[in-house]
Amino acid sequence: MRGLVAEVAVAAPLDKPLSYLVEKALADSLRIGMRVKVPLGRRTAIGYVIAIRSGETDRLKPLLEVLGEEPLFPSGMVELLRRAADYYQYPLGEVIRTALPVGLSTGNEASVLMESHYQPAPKDGEPRGPRQRTLLAHLRRVSCASRTDLLALFPGCHASLKALVGQGFVLEEQRERLRDPFADLPPVADVRLAMTEAQKQVFAEVEQAMHAGGFAPMLLHGVTGSGKTEIYLRSIEKVLQAGRQALVLVPEIALTPQLVSRFRSRFAGDRVCLAVLHSGLSAGERFDAWRSVARGDVDIVIGARSAVFAPLGRLGMIVVDEEHESSYKQGDGFRYHARDLALMRGQMEGALVLLGSATPALTTFYRARQGKLAYLSLPERVLDRPLPDVELIDLGRERPEGILAQPLKQALLANLERGEQSLLLLNRRGFAPYLLCADCGNALRCPHCDITLTFYLSQKVLRCNYCDYRQPPPEQCPTCHGAALLPEGAGTERLEQELRDLLPTARIARMDRDTTGRKGAHQSLVTAMENRSIDVLVGTQMVAKGLDFPGVTLVGVAQTDNLLNLPDFRAAERTFTLLTQVAGRAGRGERPGRVYVQTYAPEHFSLACCARHDYLAFAREELRLRQELGYPPFGFLAHCVFSGTDRQQVESMAESLAEGLADAAIGLGVEILGPAPCPLARLRGKNRYQILLKAPLRPPLRHLLAHLARLRRILPRAVILTVDVDPLDML
Ligand SMILES: Nc1ncnc2c1ncn2[C@@H]1O[C@H](COP(=O)(O)OP(=O)(O)OP(=O)(O)O)[C@@H](O)[C@H]1O
Numbered sequence: 001m002r003g004l005v006a007e008v009a010v011a012a013p014l015d016k017p018l019s020y021l022v023e024k025a026l027a028d029s030l031r032i033g034m035r036v037k038v039p040l041g042r043r044t045a046i047g048y049v050i051a052i053r054s055g056e057t058d059r060l061k062p063l064l065e066v067l068g069e070e071p072l073f074p075s076g077m078v079e080l081l082r083r084a085a086d087y088y089q090y091p092l093g094e095v096i097r098t099a100l101p102v103g104l105s106t107g108n109e110a111s112v113l114m115e116s117h118y119q120p121a122p123k124d125g126e127p128r129g130p131r132q133r134t135l136l137a138h139l140r141r142v143s144c145a146s147r148t149d150l151l152a153l154f155p156g157c158h159a160s161l162k163a164l165v166g167q168g169f170v171l172e173e174q175r176e177r178l179r180d181p182f183a184d185l186p187p188v189a190d191v192r193l194a195m196t197e198a199q200k201q202v203f204a205e206v207e208q209a210m211h212a213g214g215f216a217p218m219l220l221h222g223v224t225g226s227g228k229t230e231i232y233l234r235s236i237e238k239v240l241q242a243g244r245q246a247l248v249l250v251p252e253i254a255l256t257p258q259l260v261s262r263f264r265s266r267f268a269g270d271r272v273c274l275a276v277l278h279s280g281l282s283a284g285e286r287f288d289a290w291r292s293v294a295r296g297d298v299d300i301v302i303g304a305r306s307a308v309f310a311p312l313g314r315l316g317m318i319v320v321d322e323e324h325e326s327s328y329k330q331g332d333g334f335r336y337h338a339r340d341l342a343l344m345r346g347q348m349e350g351a352l353v354l355l356g357s358a359t360p361a362l363t364t365f366y367r368a369r370q371g372k373l374a375y376l377s378l379p380e381r382v383l384d385r386p387l388p389d390v391e392l393i394d395l396g397r398e399r400p401e402g403i404l405a406q407p408l409k410q411a412l413l414a415n416l417e418r419g420e421q422s423l424l425l426l427n428r429r430g431f432a433p434y435l436l437c438a439d440c441g442n443a444l445r446c447p448h449c450d451i452t453l454t455f456y457l458s459q460k461v462l463r464c465n466y467c468d469y470r471q472p473p474p475e476q477c478p479t480c481h482g483a484a485l486l487p488e489g490a491g492t493e494r495l496e497q498e499l500r501d502l503l504p505t506a507r508i509a510r511m512d513r514d515t516t517g518r519k520g521a522h523q524s525l526v527t528a529m530e531n532r533s534i535d536v537l538v539g540t541q542m543v544a545k546g547l548d549f550p551g552v553t554l555v556g557v558a559q560t561d562n563l564l565n566l567p568d569f570r571a572a573e574r575t576f577t578l579l580t581q582v583a584g585r586a587g588r589g590e591r592p593g594r595v596y597v598q599t600y601a602p603e604h605f606s607l608a609c610c611a612r613h614d615y616l617a618f619a620r621e622e623l624r625l626r627q628e629l630g631y632p633p634f635g636f637l638a639h640c641v642f643s644g645t646d647r648q649q650v651e652s653m654a655e656s657l658a659e660g661l662a663d664a665a666i667g668l669g670v671e672i673l674g675p676a677p678c679p680l681a682r683l684r685g686k687n688r689y690q691i692l693l694k695a696p697l698r699p700p701l702r703h704l705l706a707h708l709a710r711l712r713r714i715l716p717r718a719v720i721l722t723v724d725v726d727p728l729d730m731l
């Protein structure tokens with residue numbers, strides 16, 4: 001018999017969508033983009049309708065229920081979702097589940113306004129059960145979480161949560177939905193800047209592409225402080241005037257309050273509806289925001305990574321700010337890169353895609369050089385403001401007693417005297433990265449991970465920065481029972497302490513994940529910097545990210561070598577990028593800036609190029625090295641990680657699959673590297689092996705990955721394989 005058939009991408013690890021019969025009662029209300037309940041084997045599952053057609057229905061099971069009254073994404077987005085699933089070799093239903101806001105994926109409608117929220121109580125010690133400990137560790141890390149979010153992260157955690165509340169480790173309260181953390185910020189008055197000549201030129205090129213219509217990918221390479229934001233704002237105005245919508249991606253909403261407020265002040269009120277999608281929203285709020293976007297009520301969406309899937313139906317432009325940022329890549333599950341999907345989406349929907357950065361990812365820069373992206377450049381800062389002077393301090397020669405060498409110390413003192421602000425970067429949290437035994441030389445290590453425990457002096461705790469394992473610092477060395485355990489190396493806590501000794505009268509603050517966990521904490525640091533009630537801000541990478549503090553004239557980098565020495569072919573690029581970005585925070589106002597970078601490798605080209613503000617020279621040298629080694633952008637990678645508790649089993653499964661791949665790879669020109677233990681050979685109690693697939697062209701790599709999808713069926717349940725296409729993090 002023929003009838004109505006729905007193609008459903010079920011949120012489960014399935015190769016392809018399944019067909020279901022649509023019974024008469026549901027036929028009228030069903031549309032593409034709706035969420036449905038379907039039978040799957042002996043259970044029911046949630047899925048998403050991606051097509052409706054007429055066809056043979058004899059052997060089809062009927063669709064059980066339609067959830068919600070409106071589609072969650074426009075039918076025009078199905079193709080993007082499909083291509084994303086195909087590109088990253090991930091099941092379509094899971095891709096859609098990742099794309100939708102969290103509250104929606106669980107199946108229960110997220111419309112509750114009041115719900116339980118949990119916070120860690122000020123009680124020391126650890127609960128008994130491992131589940132309770134994990135939950136508590138999570139709560140201590142995030143400070144507060146709603147029941148919905150906890151259940152999504154830790155399915156079935158009701159009992160543990162109740163026990164934690166019962167024992168006084170956790171406080172429970174009924175709260176309204178979380179408020180929008182940006183709603184009550186003082187509105188910044190919008191200054192409509194007269195564009196500089198360089199800005200005018202770039203903007204003219206954007207306008208031209210807009211007139212031409214259709215897909216137009218562009219790279220806006222503008223040095224730090226060159227006024228890229230104004231280009232975004234003006235371009236979006238044009239897009240809105242043409243009756244289309246804009247999507248703005250930022251690396252992390254919570255870390256980019258200044259950009260968000262510039263958009264707010266330019267557009268809010270102008271009968272323009274702007275939605276900010278961010279993780280501070282409660283499930284209910286996210287659901288509401290999503291639906292109003294899906295209905296077409298929103299003109300501009302600003303959001304982090306996952307906003308690339310915002311259900312905008314009349315998309316005219318996508319801006320990807322700080323396109324080089326690695327937070328655009330999702331690190332687990334569906335490992336997509338939001339910038340790459342933004343390009344894919346722009347192409348499919350005929351939109352302009354503007355990627356902006358002072359330090360474009362080399363892959364992006366190379367694409368521009370090949371002519372796949374238009375190259376727009378703002379080579380100078382606005383208003384003839386100079387880029388800061390950068391001085392490299394050779395630590396091998398200076399040999400400072402503490403963390404800071406003389407020249408940087410003196411600069412800090414002088415800057416304080418002048419009443420100007422300073423910024424110091426050290427990309428390590430805590431007091432010290434190791435607690436080392438002076439007798440036997442052993443460092444204390446995480447029992448679950450292949451990594452040393454970080455020592456936090458203020459909290460008197462040793463903590464694993466990967467799995468959050470904690471223990472009090474022991475009295476004696478567990479190996480030799482020696483009593484001299486010494487903190488080795490430096491983290492932001494220690495640097496802060498050293499600064500307090502050096503500058504006793506200065507107002508010093510620290511910005512890292514430990515001081516910004518509380519809601520609003522990051523924002524109050526930013527405000528205090530803007531008000532000049534902080535003299536010196538110390539922090540991790542966070543201080544390097546897109547902040548615009550005109551009062552900062554001095555930037556110091558405490559060390560560069562841990563970044564430069566990471567076993568990763570992108571180490572030089574990461575170093576160059578981070579240093580250039582943090583240096584770019586200096587001298588953005590009226591007074592010029594200076595930068596001191598402490599390093600053991602002053603002759604390294606990534607540092608030398610940074611000191612000369614010479615991105616092009618850096619890119620030239622780094623591209624040459626990449627080409628020699630066949631690494632991106634001259635080759636394409638897929639990173640396969642096998643993990644499980646039984647090391648031997650993991651290793652032997654990795655070997656079997658590598659052999660299977662090797663057979664299939666004959667004649668394809670794909671290199672198969674490994675299996676070998678991952679650099680982080682143990683993580684959260686799991687042993688890890690990796691295979692790296694490397695190919696000069698994409699099609700053979702994809703071919704091999706398709707083969708891997710079949711091969712992996714032989715894996716036992718105890719061995720988990722994750723495949724990361726275009727990996728960024730290969731530890
Ligand atoms: N045409 C202009 N006239 C005067 N000031 C301007 C102009 N354009 C931008 N500015 C100011 O210059 C500063 C830097 O601009 P913006 O924050 O857009 O830089 P950016 O290019 O995004 O830099 P980064 O990559 O470092 O974030 C801002 O304070 C901004 O207000």
Ligand SMILES: [Zn+2]
Pocket residue numbers: 446447448449464465466467468469684
């Ligand atoms: Zn650990």
